[in-house]
Amino acid sequence: MSQSNEHITAAPLRIDGVSDLDPARIPRDVLVNGTMGRATRPPGFPQIPNEQITLTVYWEQANHPSQTVIFQRTYTSSEDQPEFTFPITPQHMSVDGTAVIQYVWMADNPDPSPRRTLIIDHTLAPTLQEPHYPDKNALNGFINCDTVPPIWEKIRIQIKPESIFEEFDVCVLEWQGFETLNGQPPALTPVHEFRKTLSRDEALNGFIIEIPFDPYIRPMKDYDSGAAQYTIFRNTIAIAKSERGVVRLDRMIPGQDEPCGGFA
Structure with missing residues (x-):
């Protein structure tokens, strides 16, 4: 999920309840209850039966640098829609620090979204x-x-x-x-x-x-x-x-x- 070697072609990832700013601080209610991420339908979504496209969502944190796949699903032409949702759970957001999230559509070629930076802070007064x-x-x-x-x-x-x-x-x-x-x-x-x-x-x-x-x-x-x-x-x-x-x-x-x- 290294952005330096990617040609960014997919629309920016959106997260329910989280600002579109980058970086964005995740509100406490989202940390507690979880939320949904939204990936926009790519221009190359299958139009012919039996053709497939796979959506993969990657999560990475500075203090846990290995990439984690938090969602992956394959779709066909019968599942075409304007956007596709995936869960971001409290467990995904359980470690304080900076996280990076990105989705990639894969058919013949990868179609990655821009990387989004999220700030996770559970500190309580x-x-x-x-x-x-x-x-x-x-x-x-x-x-x-x-x-x-x-x-x-x-x-x-x-x-x-x-x-x-x-x-x-x-x-x-x-x-x-x-x-x-x-x-x-x-x-x-x-x-x-x-x-x-x-x-x-x-x-x-x-x-x-x-x-x-x-x-x-x-x-x-x-x-x-x-x-x-x-x-x-x-x-x-x-x-x-x-x-x-x-x-x-x-x-x-x-x-x-x-x-x-x-x-x-």
Whole structure:
């Protein structure tokens, strides 16, 4: 699909929902839902029965330089029409970077379209409200040895409903513990992920994610903190991210050397 040695004869490729500019940034709804590409009928489309012509669509990315055939089909004179569509799926557009797409008609000689450059960027800015901690002390913001349920069992994180939630969306919550009270380094744990596929009720009313004590909470003992942030995925594509929610953690009891729940 090297354009330098090609004589460009086919009409430019068009993509539903994407600007005709080159390069063109792919909108987020197209990244999430996929779209259709459109190849214009070539002047040499078969007019005689049993003659054939093949449409091949190539996809290439700078960080994956090998060409990929994402669509190929052979047509006959009975299938003549002004244009021909082919799918461009979320999976085709799953890797961030610059992509190049081109179609080629092939009968006796190749009839290539101009190469189109597409910009793929799934980066999200936080737009959803932060996770909440329904069991923290309302006065001082702590989860401690007096909390119900006990801190040495679990911490409950509440995800409140958002208008974008849909059944079968996947919520990926990231949790990390810190040696400070404000969710800033130094870190006491790596980033842990918790995944949940939403039911219809959860999409409408929100839901709870429980963080077990071991190994996710135990490293935090004395005036530490935990931070949670979640991303919503649809069709494997990230569509929205929350703000970051921080909670203060303390497992020490005045006058005792051992934290509630024990040492690590």
